[in-house]
Amino acid sequence: MLVNSTMADLSDLTFRTAFVIYIVAMLMSCIYYGRMFGIIDMRRAHEAAQKRAARAEQKVAVAGGGSELVDAPAADTPETPFDPVEYDNRVRGARKWAGMTQSLVWLGVLLHIVAVVTRGFGAKRFPLGNLYEYILMMTAVIMVVAAAVIQRKKWYSVYPWLLAPMIVAMYLNSTVFHIKAAPVVPALQSYWLPVHVSSVSIGASIGIVSGIFSLLYLLRMWQPRGEERGFFGALAKPLPAAKTLDQLAYKTAIITLPLFGIGIMLGAIWAEVAWSRPWGWDAKETVSLITWVLYAAYLHARATAGWKNAKAAWINVFALGVTIFNMTYVNTVIAGLHSYAGLN
Template sequence: MAVDQNLSNFSDLTFRTALVVYVVALFMSLYYYGRMQTVIDARRAGEADQAAEDFARKLGGMLQGLIWLGIIIHFAAIVLRGLAVHRFPLGNLYEYVLTVTAGAMAAAAIAFQRKEWRTLWPWLLTPILLLMFYGGTKLYAESAPVVPALQSYWLPVHVTVVSLGASIGLLSGLLSILYLIRRANPRGEESGIGGLIAKPLPTAKKLDQLAYRTAIITLPTLGLGIVLGAIWAEAAWGRPWGWDPKETVSFATWILYAAYLHARYTTSWRKAAPWINVLAMATMIFNLFFINQVVSGLHSYAGLN
């Protein structure tokens, strides 16, 4: 079928609109972060200001609402792209980044419903905006049919599952980074610039628990995505596994998430566990960009040529 250029243009417009909404949300979240620092300082000094706390609470609610608006627009861009090309919008790297960033934002919005988690938004919005900007500029591909190798019902099944796992994995890795920052600056013992940055964050225990819970979802989801990819590879290439660069790094990422979950409950490895989770996230990002764009393999469908 021919590409519906009008819907494609609307998809691009909604993508840019979501980007703008997220930028506004980032500035609002930074302001909220600063207000929470002031509120915390007042509480610790025994000079709590109820009006200031009420304002901060309302600001946090407005921030959450604005982010949900951005997520709705973000998903609208995905749907419109799919309708424009008459297929699932997962056929090139631009569409994959579009989907992964939307998934990460939705997962975070669900996880950050409680007020104490809303100070985490600047930490997530910053990398999401960088990914979206890079995806919308350097990785952008015009709406078009996919290459013959991707014209399969396995495309939406395999890539959707992998996208979901990647979205939640990004969130888990970020939470481990914040846990490390908070662990170095325990609540009530903050000092220096690191302490100033860490002050509005939840406790290290809560950050560690949420990182763990999201990794529990990431591990089987990525594992299922790898298995589905192997089934598709058997049908498409006559073999389920061939140690293609994409397959190899994906498997290594899954191993690292498994290692993180194991290390977290192993006394001698407990302190290293969050670093393993961060490494797993870094490996996944390496897979997303370097393997897709630089290394040649059977999975080279970035859509950049």
Template sequence: MNVDHTLASFSDYAFFSAFIIYSLALVLSVVFYIKRQGLVDLERERQEHEDVASHEHQLVSVGSDSAPVAADSTASSASDMSDDAEKKIAGLIAAREASAEKFAGMTQSVVWLGIMVHVTSVVLRGLSAGRFPFGNLYEYITEITMFTMIVAAFYLQRKDLRVLWPWVLTPILALLFFGGTKLYVDSAPVVPALKSYWRAIHVGSVSIGASIGMVSGVASLLYLLRMWQPVGKEHGFFGSVAKPLPSAKTLDAIAYRTIIVTVPVFGLGIVLGAIWAESAWGRFWAWDPKETVSLITWMLYAAYLHARATAGWRDAKAAWINILGLVTMVFNLFFINLVVSGLHSYAGLN
């Protein structure tokens, strides 16, 4: 089948445009993140003022029995000063919060624009060659980053979770940059071994599961950072970085809820791949490097779920298992595809 080079060119333009839009979203999200850091400091300063005022009021109340007139005058003066300070801080917090929310809203809007352009790139790539765009490693990375952004965009709509965008966009942009510069290949028909309806089903399931797993892995990484830098007890450089993050409990919940979806979807993709292998190679399982590491990744995700349900493991131990699963997935994506030879070696070619 002939390739429509016009559509292929438009797909490439859309890919580049999506990268630029995501980059803009990253800049906006970093500005929002920095503003949230300042807001955290202001809110804690207000809390300190309230605690001091409360303590002073208690001291004045204790002395009111012996000198009621003087005590009333002192209490009134202290109360006026405290009210003025609180009003000033409250006004500053309201102004900065409004400014921060503008950047949060802009980030969310730009992200959705980037997703629409990203989806357009994937669709046009498939239409240009008259097939599903899952035929090589460049297309797979384009697809897996697309699904990751869609999942993140829906999940991070909550206002208290929008601070996580810099942590999601940074690895996404790194993957897109590497895929677009080092792995790019022209649109073309796939090799005969990939001309099967199983390709769309198998690769689609694996990529969706892996995309959700990426979100879960990032959440576990941030959970460990927050456990190291608890709310209100942050210190040093990493403490400053961790200030805007949600609580460890919230981050752990994100990691757990997303992996609940990853395990069955990713596992289904492996099973469907085995069925395809039986029809293509005459056996369900060949211990090929790519399928073996994929199975190890799924087992780690399943082990994480088991650890989260086991007393004594519902802490950093379980999170490390999830992160190890993310590492093996990335290892499979790059090292196995680009270095190790196997039955899946054609995944990096057209």
């Protein structure tokens, strides 16, 4: 089977272009993140001043027998009066950076998808035959899911935390893990390839998004809103509430569990056809099963009375770590029946 080198080169070009666009979007999201610090501080100072003024009025009213309320003492008013016009200008300015970030992310996602499609046309097969193509597909799915969720919920402050690991993964994929388009080994020349690997990759991609939100949830729990302290407190200040992050991690894990489980079962059926046995405790099979069990344990703990959500979130974070371990170390170092990374 010949390779269409033109389409393969186009895939590499669009992937690297998407990578550059994500970097620019990352920089813009960091500017938005930085502007949110001033907006949050200004809003919190105003809210604190209002509370102090309300308490002062209550004290004066009580001292006067409750007959009338008088103005709070001058000492209880904020040193810098709240300027609603300046506050609105800051909010509008931050929203512009958020809008530009979102637009760039969607442009990057479009090119990312084009890279996946043209890779398939270039290799003249489903583009999931090696580690490079697997990461290419996973990062594309992650960005599609994340961009849709963030735009819908308007949680633009999450972008720096999401784009940073995606940029690192895409850089490694275009350098260390890059493989030129070529026919796959005979064992992968089966209609089971797109069915099994796509369900596993999509499930794992959504699981990675869930794990990232669990990490942010743990950070927010450590640094509650209005009580942030130190360097990590400053980093956590623009993040959504802990409950919001936890709910999103839980909802995405609900999607991950069946998708990933279906992928494992389809892999077992394929193994029965190809190797005359459904399960052989190969390294890839074993670690994938462990990952699925961790997601199941997370959902069970999350829904069990008596379990704190923070403890359950650690299970999801551990599942994230095992997924990354399976995708990198198991694929590149451990030899087995699933050693199709193309780097061995």
